[in-house]
Amino acid sequence: MAEQNRKVAFICSKGNLDMAYPALIMGWAALGNGIDVTIFFTFWGLDMINKARVDHLEIPPLANASMKMNMMGIPGYIGIPQIMGVIPGMTPFASWLMKKKMKGLEVPPVREYLQMLVDGGAKLFACKMSVDMFGLKKEDFIDGVLDIVTAGDFMDMTEGSQIIFI
Amino acid sequence: MTTRTIAGKTVQTNEEGFMTDPAEWTQEIAVELAKEEGIAALTPAHWVVIEFCRKDAASSGKAPALRRITTAAGVPTKDLFGLFPKGPAKKVARIAGLGKPEGCV
Numbered sequence: 001m002a003e004q005n006r007k008v009a010f011i012c013s014k015g016n017l018d019m020a021y022p023a024l025i026m027g028w029a030a031l032g033n034g035i036d037v038t039i040f041f042t043f044w045g046l047d048m049i050n051k052a053r054v055d056h057l058e059i060p061p062l063a064n065a066s067m068k069m070n071m072m073g074i075p076g077y078i079g080i081p082q083i084m085g086v087i088p089g090m091t092p093f094a095s096w097l098m099k100k101k102m103k104g105l106e107v108p109p110v111r112e113y114l115q116m117l118v119d120g121g122a123k124l125f126a127c128k129m130s131v132d133m134f135g136l137k138k139e140d141f142i143d144g145v146l147d148i149v150t151a152g153d154f155m156d157m158t159e160g161s162q163i164i165f166i
Numbered sequence: 167m168t169t170r171t172i173a174g175k176t177v178q179t180n181e182e183g184f185m186t187d188p189a190e191w192t193q194e195i196a197v198e199l200a201k202e203e204g205i206a207a208l209t210p211a212h213w214v215v216i217e218f219c220r221k222d223a224a225s226s227g228k229a230p231a232l233r234r235i236t237t238a239a240g241v242p243t244k245d246l247f248g249l250f251p252k253g254p255a256k257k258v259a260r261i262a263g264l265g266k267p268e269g270c271v
Contacts, residue, residue, distance in 0.1 A: 005252070025270055032232050032267075034253025106233065107271055116233070119243035 007036040007161040009154075014166060015047030017057040017095055017110075021102075022166050024113040031120040038161065039117070040154050041145075042127035045166075046134060049126060049141045054111045058095040061085045071097060111142065118144030125149045125157075173198045177263075184265050188223060191263030199261045205250065208261075212249055215241055219262040229259040231269030 008030045010023040027037045047053040061067050062085030069078040084090060099109070108116065118124065126141060126148045138148055149157075167186065169178050173194035178186045185191060196216060200208050208216070218239035222230045232255050236243050250257040259267050 028232070029255075029270060031247070032253060032255030034251075034256070105271075108233065116236075116243050120247050 009038040009158040009161040009163045011165045012045035015044035017059040037122040060091040061094045185263040203257045216262045229264035229267040231267040233271045
């Protein structure tokens with residue numbers, strides 16, 4: 001066993017549903033393997049810890065070249081016509097579909113997943129500049145968020161960490 | 167594949183130190199493996215987790231991942247990380263004489 005514990009830090013900069021999961025899944029795996037985890041939420045990534053937003057993250061099919069009709073059971077790799085992406089209801093539909101698929105794999109929703117990470121010892125921080133830009137306050141965030149910190153603070157606290165930007 | 171003797175019993179292990187035959191496992195082996203993982207004594211709370219994993223693996227054929235333990239055995243995440251600090255996923259499976267958990271969650 002190494003004398004010093006391995007440390008991983010994630011920077012979550014995206015608020016789309018599909019981009020919320022990488023840090024949650026890898027962070028959870030890291031904790032399970034005894035690796036220290038720090039997550040820094042910046043820009044759109046703040047939606048992941050925003051109490052009002054975390055349960056409503058979405059995935060738009062528009063301009064998403066990888067999202068094919070086969071997600072809906074249509075065989076082959078037929079794309080979703082971009083014009084359909086602008087139809088009202090398409091984004092909620094795609095989001096509903098993804099949440100359903102995740103549930104089928106027993107992957108918890110984002111809010112619950114974050115709580116698991118916090119309970120497992122992950123440290124969550126919000127980016128000060130983004131918080132100021134969006135006019136948010138600490139009270140707007142879920143309970144596990146420890147503090148609002150600057151980019152410099154983040155660099156200090158992640159010394160020796162492997163940093164993953166999402 | 168190698169063999170080693172734990173608690174007076176010779177068992178098969180893989181290169182990562184996980185036992186490869188759950189049938190060779192005994193409670194005495196668990197106590198020894200727990201010590202190797204830095205857990206000096208196994209309490210009843212530890213045994214709840216270990217026994218759940220043994221039963222679950224016996225029916226599913228694979229070691230349960232952490233969320234399966236917290237939801238199906240009813241052990242809160244905080245408690246699980248408290249009982250098996252610094253890496254419960256591998257530690258629990260190893261002490262229970264099972265392979266590495268296969269799930270991601």
